[in-house]
Every structure is written in structure tokens, then in C-alpha cells.
Amino acid sequence: MKAKRQRTALLFLLPAVVLLLCFMIYPLGKTIYYSFTAWYNxxxxxxxxxxxxxxxxxxxxxxxxxxxxxxxxxxGVLLFQIGFALILAILVDGVRHCFKFFRTIYFFPIVISATAIGLMFTLIYKYEYGLLNYFITLFGGEKQVWINEKTSIYLALIPVVWQYVGFYFVIFLTGISNISSDIYESAMLDGIRPVQKAVYITVPMLRSVLTSSIVLVVSGCFKVFDIIFMVTNGGPLDSSQLLSTYMYQKAFARGNGGYASSIAIVMIVLGVAVTSVLRKMLQGGEEDA
Structure with missing residues (x-):
């Protein structure tokens, strides 16, 4: 009977194993091999x-x-994405009216395609007909070149942060809703102020949620591609390149598949290493607490 259950379990696991081998393990192995070769076009x-x-x-x-x-x-994502999302969640949690409206508005950017968001911000930053220069000239100012070597990465960071603030906002809001109301009521009887309530009760009670969110945003930084590609395409003069955009350009624009594969392997190794170290540090902090 036990052997029969094991065979049944293996039968149901087989499709997932086949998909994993075909679309993850095999491509990873080929990428590792290509990274040790000269492979062009x-x-x-x-x-x-x-x-x-x-x-x-x-x-x-x-x-x-x-x-x-x-x-x-x-x-940037740690400071602004996590920071803004946490502040918004704390503020909205204290709102009695239009709660669902605010939750929908803040979550809305996450349902928009990253390519569409990148295109939107590209039009905002345009020199000739961009929205920023339109308002500057409307008030008598001179047009500015927004995307340059010094500002490109920072301006490309804005849409990246904006898109996912709503995602972490919902995560934090859900975490706050799971905090027992008895804790807040006891604190209110002791005369606690809203800021003290957030600092001394809400944030410490969200520690595990914050840990998971920080690991997610840091690991996600190695996968950012589409918005950077749309807004700056890694330029000007490679000033806003990420490993992902540089890998794409090496592989598809310059036809150097071997070098692009080595960049991909470095991305994987760095992503796993940084995420593992960060997770260990944060979990270690939780154990010490």
C-alpha cells in the first residue's frame, strides 16, 4: 500500500520534474557551458x-x-519602495472612510505592464515634447535634457520604485490587519500617540513581513530589465547599464553569446549570494531579538 502511494505521488510529480528539467536545469547547464566558449551570432x-x-x-x-x-x-528600492509602502500602509490603516479606494489606487501600478510604464516615463523625460519640459516652458523656463550620464540611473529608478510600491503596500497592510486590536487598545488607554504607535508597535510586529519583503526587493534588483530598457536602454554611454541590459545587448545587439552567458552566470551567483547573506543577517537579527 505504501509503495502504491509512493508510485502515485511520483506520477503526479513527474510533469513538474520534466518541466523543471526542460525549462530550468537544462538551459542553466547550457548557459554555464556557453560561458566557457567563444560563441558568436x-x-x-x-x-x-x-x-x-x-x-x-x-x-x-x-x-x-x-x-x-x-x-x-x-x-533606492529599500529606502523608497519599502519605506513608502510601509508609510502608506500605516496611514491607510488609520483611515476609516474610502479604505478600499486607497488600496485600489496604490495597488493599480502593479497591474500595468512594465513596458507601458517605461514608455510612459520615456515620454515624460523627452526633450522636445516631454511632460516635464512642457510644464517648465509653460512657466517660462528653458527645456532641460533630463536623461544624461549623471542622472540616467536615478531617473530610471523612479518608475521601478513607483511600480512596486503598491505591491508591498498591500503586503504590509495585510500584515497590519493581522496584528491583534487588543494591543492597540491597551496602548491607547496608556495614552500612546499615533507616531509612537507606529514606531513601537506596528513596525516591530511587522518584523517577519519586513524581512520577507526586503529579501524580495533585493533579489528583484537583479531581474530588473524592461523598464530600464525602455527608459534609457542602458545609456547614454552605458551610464545606466544593469547586468541584465548589458547581457541583452551583448547577446542580441553584438552577437557575443559566450560573453553574455558569463554575465548571466554572474547575475545568478550574485543574486543567490546576496539574497542568502541578507536572509541570514535578517533572520539572525530576529533570533537575537
Whole structure:
């Protein structure tokens, strides 16, 4: 009977295992192999060159720029995406009327395609007919070139943050709703103020939710592509490149599949390493608390 249940379980697991092997394990293995080869224009010929792609990657100044931009992106999403979402959730939780309206409005950007959001912000930043320059000229000012080498990554960060604030807002709002009302009532009887209530009760009670959200946003930074691609395409002069956009350009615009594969492997390794270290640090903090 036990063997029969095991065979049945394996039968139901088989489709998932096949899909995992075909669409995850096999492509990952091929990517690792391609990263050790000279492979151009997706030809049938790959020449094994060992670690040359990785050596070139270490010397590549664009990779250094991409890593710096990824660090800026991480800092931005942690500070603004998580910060704004938490503040909005605390504020909306105290609203008695139009609760569902605010929840819908703040969550709305997440249902919009990232490509559409990128296109929208591209039109906002345009020099000739952009929305920002329209308002500047409307009030008598001069048009500005918004996307340049110094500002590109920061301006591309704005739509990335804006899109997912609503997602984490809903997560935090759900976490706040699970906090026992008895705790708040006892604190109110002691004369606690709203700011103290948020700092000393709400935020500490959301610690596990905050931990999961921080891990999600940090790991998500390595997957950001579409908005950056639409707003800046990694420019100008590679100033807003991320590893994802640089990998795409190397593979499809410059036809260097081997080098692009090495960038992909570095992305995976960095993503797993940073996420693991961050999770261990945060969970360690929880245990100490």
C-alpha cells in the first residue's frame, strides 16, 4: 500500500520534474557551458576558451558600472519602495472612510505592464515634447535634457520604485490587519500617540513581513530589465547599464553569446549570494531579538 502511494505521488510529480528539467536545469547547464566558449551570432560552432570570458568580464568597465548601478537600485528600492509602502500602509490603516479606494489606487501600478510604464516615463523625460519640459516652458523656463550620464540611473529608478510600491503596500497592510486590536487598545488607554504607535508597535510586529519583503526587493534588483530598457536602454554611454541590459545587448545587439552567458552566470551567483547573506543577517537579527 505504501509503495502504491509512493508510485502515485511520483506520477503526479513527474510533469513538474520534466518541466523543471526542460525549462530550468537544462538551459542553466547550457548557459554555464556557453560561458566557457567563444560563441558568436548564435552559430552552431562554439569554441572552448576556458575562463577568458570571465577574465574579460573582470576587466570590463561597463560591468563595474552595472554593478554600481545595481547597488544604487538596491538602495533606492529599500529606502523608497519599502519605506513608502510601509508609510502608506500605516496611514491607510488609520483611515476609516474610502479604505478600499486607497488600496485600489496604490495597488493599480502593479497591474500595468512594465513596458507601458517605461514608455510612459520615456515620454515624460523627452526633450522636445516631454511632460516635464512642457510644464517648465509653460512657466517660462528653458527645456532641460533630463536623461544624461549623471542622472540616467536615478531617473530610471523612479518608475521601478513607483511600480512596486503598491505591491508591498498591500503586503504590509495585510500584515497590519493581522496584528491583534487588543494591543492597540491597551496602548491607547496608556495614552500612546499615533507616531509612537507606529514606531513601537506596528513596525516591530511587522518584523517577519519586513524581512520577507526586503529579501524580495533585493533579489528583484537583479531581474530588473524592461523598464530600464525602455527608459534609457542602458545609456547614454552605458551610464545606466544593469547586468541584465548589458547581457541583452551583448547577446542580441553584438552577437557575443559566450560573453553574455558569463554575465548571466554572474547575475545568478550574485543574486543567490546576496539574497542568502541578507536572509541570514535578517533572520539572525530576529533570533537575537
Amino acid at each position: 548564435f552559430s552552431a560552432v562554439q569554441t572552448f576558451i576556458g575562463l577568458e570570458n570571465y577574465k574579460d568580464l573582470i576587466r570590463d568597465p561597463v560591468v563595474k558600472t552595472a554593478l554600481r548601478n545595481t547597488a544604487i537600485l538596491m538602495a
